[in-house]
Amino acid sequence: MANSFTRMISGRNTAVMLASIGAGTLVSGYLLSDSTAAADRKRVYPPSADYPDLRKHNNCMASAMTPTIYAHLRDKTTPNNWTLDQCIQTGVDNPGHPFIKTVGMVAGDEESYEVFDELFDPVIKDRHNGYDPRTMKHHTDLDASKITSGMFDERYVLSSRVRTGRSIRGLSLPPACTRSERREVERVVVTALSGLKGELAGRYYSLGEMSEREQQKLIDDHFLFDKPVSPLLTAAGMARDWPDARGIWHNNEKNFLIWINEEDHTRIISMEKGGNMKRVFERFCRGLKQVEQLIQERGWEFMWNERLGYILTCPSNLGTGLRAGVHIRLPFLSRDPRFKKILDNLRLQKRGTGGVDTAASGDTVDISNLDRLGRSEVELVQIVIDGVNYLIECEKRLERGQDIKIPSPIPQFRK
Amino acid sequence: MPFGNTHNKLKMNYSSEQEYPDLSQHNNHMAKVLTPEMYANLRDKETPSGFTLDDVIQTGVDNPGHPFIMTVGCVAGDEETYEVFKDLLDPVIEDRHGGYKPSDKHKTDLNSENLQGGDDLDPNYVLSSRVRTGRSIRGFCLPPHCSRGERRAIENLSIESLDLLDGDLKGKYYALKNMTEEEQQQLIDDHFLFDKPVSPLLLASGMARDWPDGRGIWHNDNKTFLVWVNEEDHLRVISMQKGGNMREVFTRFCTGLTKIEGLFKERGHEFMWNEHLGYVLTCPSNLGTGLRAGVHVKLPNVSKHEKFGEILKRLRLQKRGTGGVDTAAVGGVFDISNADRLGFSEVELVQMVVDGVNLLVDMEKRLEAGESIDDLMPEQK
Numbered sequence: 001m002a003n004s005f006t007r008m009i010s011g012r013n014t015a016v017m018l019a020s021i022g023a024g025t026l027v028s029g030y031l032l033s034d035s036t037a038a039a040d041r042k043r044v045y046p047p048s049a050d051y052p053d054l055r056k057h058n059n060c061m062a063s064a065m066t067p068t069i070y071a072h073l074r075d076k077t078t079p080n081n082w083t084l085d086q087c088i089q090t091g092v093d094n095p096g097h098p099f100i101k102t103v104g105m106v107a108g109d110e111e112s113y114e115v116f117d118e119l120f121d122p123v124i125k126d127r128h129n130g131y132d133p134r135t136m137k138h139h140t141d142l143d144a145s146k147i148t149s150g151m152f153d154e155r156y157v158l159s160s161r162v163r164t165g166r167s168i169r170g171l172s173l174p175p176a177c178t179r180s181e182r183r184e185v186e187r188v189v190v191t192a193l194s195g196l197k198g199e200l201a202g203r204y205y206s207l208g209e210m211s212e213r214e215q216q217k218l219i220d221d222h223f224l225f226d227k228p229v230s231p232l233l234t235a236a237g238m239a240r241d242w243p244d245a246r247g248i249w250h251n252n253e254k255n256f257l258i259w260i261n262e263e264d265h266t267r268i269i270s271m272e273k274g275g276n277m278k279r280v281f282e283r284f285c286r287g288l289k290q291v292e293q294l295i296q297e298r299g300w301e302f303m304w305n306e307r308l309g310y311i312l313t314c315p316s317n318l319g320t321g322l323r324a325g326v327h328i329r330l331p332f333l334s335r336d337p338r339f340k341k342i343l344d345n346l347r348l349q350k351r352g353t354g355g356v357d358t359a360a361s362g363d364t365v366d367i368s369n370l371d372r373l374g375r376s377e378v379e380l381v382q383i384v385i386d387g388v389n390y391l392i393e394c395e396k397r398l399e400r401g402q403d404i405k406i407p408s409p410i411p412q413f414r415k
Numbered sequence: 416m417p418f419g420n421t422h423n424k425l426k427m428n429y430s431s432e433q434e435y436p437d438l439s440q441h442n443n444h445m446a447k448v449l450t451p452e453m454y455a456n457l458r459d460k461e462t463p464s465g466f467t468l469d470d471v472i473q474t475g476v477d478n479p480g481h482p483f484i485m486t487v488g489c490v491a492g493d494e495e496t497y498e499v500f501k502d503l504l505d506p507v508i509e510d511r512h513g514g515y516k517p518s519d520k521h522k523t524d525l526n527s528e529n530l531q532g533g534d535d536l537d538p539n540y541v542l543s544s545r546v547r548t549g550r551s552i553r554g555f556c557l558p559p560h561c562s563r564g565e566r567r568a569i570e571n572l573s574i575e576s577l578d579l580l581d582g583d584l585k586g587k588y589y590a591l592k593n594m595t596e597e598e599q600q601q602l603i604d605d606h607f608l609f610d611k612p613v614s615p616l617l618l619a620s621g622m623a624r625d626w627p628d629g630r631g632i633w634h635n636d637n638k639t640f641l642v643w644v645n646e647e648d649h650l651r652v653i654s655m656q657k658g659g660n661m662r663e664v665f666t667r668f669c670t671g672l673t674k675i676e677g678l679f680k681e682r683g684h685e686f687m688w689n690e691h692l693g694y695v696l697t698c699p700s701n702l703g704t705g706l707r708a709g710v711h712v713k714l715p716n717v718s719k720h721e722k723f724g725e726i727l728k729r730l731r732l733q734k735r736g737t738g739g740v741d742t743a744a745v746g747g748v749f750d751i752s753n754a755d756r757l758g759f760s761e762v763e764l765v766q767m768v769v770d771g772v773n774l775l776v777d778m779e780k781r782l783e784a785g786e787s788i789d790d791l792m793p794e795q796k
Contacts, residue, residue: 081424093625244436
């Protein structure tokens with residue numbers, strides 16, 4: 001849980017403080033030096049010459065981008081010298097799909113969200129269904145004891161899982177990081193994880209160094225991640241230098257797993273077969289807190305602020321970065337025409353059991369929370385628990401030939 | 416990435432050892448040459464437009480290569496890359512181009528009159544003839560590094576100039592992002608259309624950014640002269656036709672190139688060229704002439720001969736499948752072209768292809784007739 005120290009630091013103060021740690025006396029948003037040929041090129045090519053052609057595009061970045069915003073931001077850089085063009089390259093290169101609206105931009109570092117807020121803020125609002133980073137605050141709550149009714153009927157729920165991401169403050173994010181920064185992330189996280197004890201004790205498998213047998217085992221356990229092939233990720237530069245400093249850590253019980261330097265600095269996953277979501281979430285929170293403590297002992301912390309919650313590479317994962325979900329069999333309900341509306345009102349999302357962008361196999365679907373930002377972890381997990389319990393009730397009623405009701409929509413953001 | 420140095424200064428906060436890439440699994444020219452010492456010496460440098468050492472080598476770090484195929488593993492972001500990073504690129508060039516030294520001079524010869532013969536490669540065997548090269552416009556960054564504004568400026572310059580070609584070369588430009596379905600299908604049927612690169616070698620170097628913005632295809636009405644704009648280089652220029660009249664193909668090639676160069680000069684732009692490296696292109700493998708002259712030729716018997724590889728080597732020729740680089744031959748038909756790019760002039764390279772292909776066809780005829788080809792074995796050129 002983010003402690004009071006991290007909460008003191010927010011917004012622009014962060015950028016200035018970090019800038020003074022990381023890169024001399026540079027201030028966020030400074031203009032490139034005028035003495036280079038790069039500056040000459042800027043004069044020859046005004047922003048209008050470089051404005052991307054987004055007419056065929058359907059992503060959040062393209063919806064929010066205007067020539068005015070581009071002109072304001074093109075020549076700015078973060079203290080780490082990351083530019084707007086680098087943030088939006090993935091959205092320019094991947095026009096998107098008429099049905100699936102991708103985000104279309106990434107952050108290169110924590111300061112990106114500040115320096116380029118003129119573009120990030122409307123994108124965040126669009127993606128997070130109205131969350132306004134300029135006026136709203138995000139609340140973090142990792143106290144799993146608040147969860148109620150977190151044990152599902154296992155005739156329906158086959159497995160339960162909670163995942164999130166965390167970024168190490170002071171180091172650039174995967175699109176931008178240098179090899180040494182990426183190696184530093186690996187070092188910091190692996191050192192911290194080696195301090196985990198008891199049920200959480202485990203070991204690290206570096207992608208570049210694992211043996212054939214270890215690799216096969218990780219594949220069989222469904223733990224192994226591969227070099228990204230999605231053009232959304234490769235266009236953002238996240239696959240550079242693969243597999244240098246990438247790896248997988250998991251505990252001996254195989255129910256707590258961490259990916260290092262894939263799409264974020266870390267992805268943390270708690271999972272088990274069956275329906276004990278409360279226990280999955282308890283382990284999740286316990287593990288996260290312990291890892292946070294262990295990195296703090298060495299002077300590191302997670303990127304977090306009260307505007308945006310936990311800072312991750314993709315704006316879609318801001319806030320909690322949390323996806324809590326189950327694999328659940330709903331043979332009757334999944335065929336009912338009201339299924340989508342029920343899910344919408346419960347603020348849930350269905351996916352195939354292969355994860356995002358896959359189709360459901362048989363009667364089993366992946367059900368998880370829609371939202372990431374604007375509600376705390378506890379609130380989102382409770383929403384999933386209450387929602388899944390409702391879905392199971394519907395399924396049972398349909399089994400008995402009884403009718404079901406579409407529930408009233410639950411409010412999206414906390415009051 | 417344009418307009419900046421991709422936070423080179425941030426990297427200087429870390430030591431060279433910490434930043435040095437892991438090249439232990441790698442087999443490409445860059446990996447063979449880049450020692451930790453060299454990395455330490457070059458990593459704080461950048462070209463005037465901000466291209467850095469890591470930009471040069473990223474594609475080679477991301478693509479370890481293949482035990483049998485030695486890729487180059489580095490690219491240029493602008494003309495100055497070859498100067499600022501010469502400590503890396505000179506040995507890469509020497510390795511790739513058969514011992515070409517930093518002090519060597521490259522000869523350019525685009526006078527097709529100097530070619531001997533070449534108008535009568537046997538059309539019973541030679542199905543088509545083709546010559547291609549690339550050109551870069553001086554003053555602009557190259558595809559790995561150029562901004563959208565620069566790429567569009569290159570496109571506009573190219574369209575303006577190409578539109579003024581006349582006679583046998585008169586033609587039309589098709590922008591990739593604007594073409595109609597019919598135009599697209601026609602270009603596919605003519606085998607002219609190029610697509611967004613999928614090769615990780617190209618993607619990792621940033622050449623496919625902003626696709627298809629600023630990219631297009633120009634060809635003459637006769638469909639024998641074709642220019643690709645902003646694919647892997649600023650311009651790729653191709654002359655081709657069915658049959659074995661390589662001389663005609665090369666003459667059109669030289670005439671067209673010379674005219675295009677003149678038209679660009681009228682607009683105040685010249686091609687990147689110097690007397691050491693010849694024509695400067697994105698990939699070090701295409702320096703010098705950037706020229707690949709080749710034929711599609713039926714060699715079902717010769718290709719099965721145990722000395723086929725040796726023959727090609729001595730003739731300084733290279734075989735590919737008819738789908739181009741990295742494809743396999745189909746039905747005994749091979750793409751045979753010059754192996755060299757740098758250190759020989761255009762005329763010399765086309766001459767090697769003409770003479771070499773004539774010899775291969777003679778060998779094919781001998782083998783067809785059940786005769787030996789031992790007396791035809793060439794010396795090493």
